[in-house]
Amino acid sequence: MKVSTARVITYGVVAILAALAIRATPPLAQPPAAAVLSDSGPTPSWKLQFDSLARGESLVGLLERGGLSDTAARHAVAAATSLDPRRIPTGLPVAVLNAAPTDSEPTEIVVQLAVDHFLHLVRGDSGWTEHDERLPWTTDTVALQGTIRSNLYQAVYDAAGSTLSRDAATALVVRLADNVYQYRVDMTRDLQAGDTFRVLAQRSTLSNGLVRVGEIVAAQLDLSGTEIDAIHYTSDALAGDYFDQTGRSLKAAFLRVPLQFKYISSGFGERFHPILKLWRDHKGIDYAANAGTPVRAIGNGVVVRAGWASGYGNLIEIRHPNGFSSRYGHLRAFAKGIHAGARVDIGQTIGYVGMTGLATGPHLHFEFLVHGVQRNPRVALRNVGGEPIPRSLMASFDSVRDRVMGQLLASTGGKGVTTVAQR
16 A cells, blocks of 8 residues: 555544544444545545444444444454453444555554544554554643623633633633632622623644644733732642732632522521511522532531521531631531531532421521621632732742733733634
8 A cells, every 4th residue: 555545544544533523523323334444545445444442332242233243343352452352432433444445354443542643553464553643742831811791701702702612611611710710709799790701721733623722821810900810820739729919829728609509599687587577687698509409618627516406497606727617507408527616628419498486488598707796708718819829939920920910911902712822
């Protein structure tokens, strides 16, 4: 087989398999029809057949369906020393090709292990041999900016245009919300129409055009005139984290909210109690949510109470460091292992939404206490900042901050995406 033909075959298989993986094509119900492809030269045409592993099917069975005899299929699988036949996932894309149609059996098998990772099994005079191939990624740094009209997702989609796929843009939003600003900004409530964002992020592009978003290097949110910068900084003495412009960690000691909720049914302050029918101070926030919704500890601490507490119903109280406490009332049930004296971690599920005690519907009554006094959680939690960078590292941090924020601001002079650097 000519070298040019071999290259056409290899690249053709890789490109089409990668395309199939991106589209997440489900397993085929029937064996697919063979596709006959040829290059522009006078070399013979070659046959290419695609398939994917069905549920409960062995790789040997798939290869037999692709035209290999039982013996040949077993020899081919045996040659794949880097592949564990017992751990092959359903839907695994496989291509079987015959470079010389006059051969009685296929001459090459290509198994796609990942979007950029392929295992080639080639039949030669001495039997089957394997060859591992990884497609190269090209990495660059891109800057985006946009304005919030309805939500952050749509703003990023609009700013990215055709430069980032919708999946890549979605991944960028998730990283911003969950990795960068999780403790500082409530993306569902703090963002308002007219707010703006800027992001400097790494982007990797595969030779077949697939794009994925890597680390966010820097970001800036302008919330009604208040700018919150985020700079990724790491050193030998400090684990990688995101810090604001003053060098204080964006990873605060507490979550902003303890659950996924529908709406706030009662805020902090005086209200008319729906059951007692009188005006009284409401010392917390009521989050309406479906019964059974998991409730998370807002921070690390020790459970000081987990039981019945009159109008609170089932109540959990957690003592946190530095004089902070949190309470979670009207719970339907406690999570396993939650009892007085138990240690809990930030984000750990501690109970489930209910309507025990004085409650007219399923919701969580949440209180945040500072030195034993209830404070408005939406205000108090926003003001509890993260740990600052040690003074010995501030000069290094300042240098990184000035460099990446300079790149970000200089590269976002207009709407859309700007390529900053490539390697």
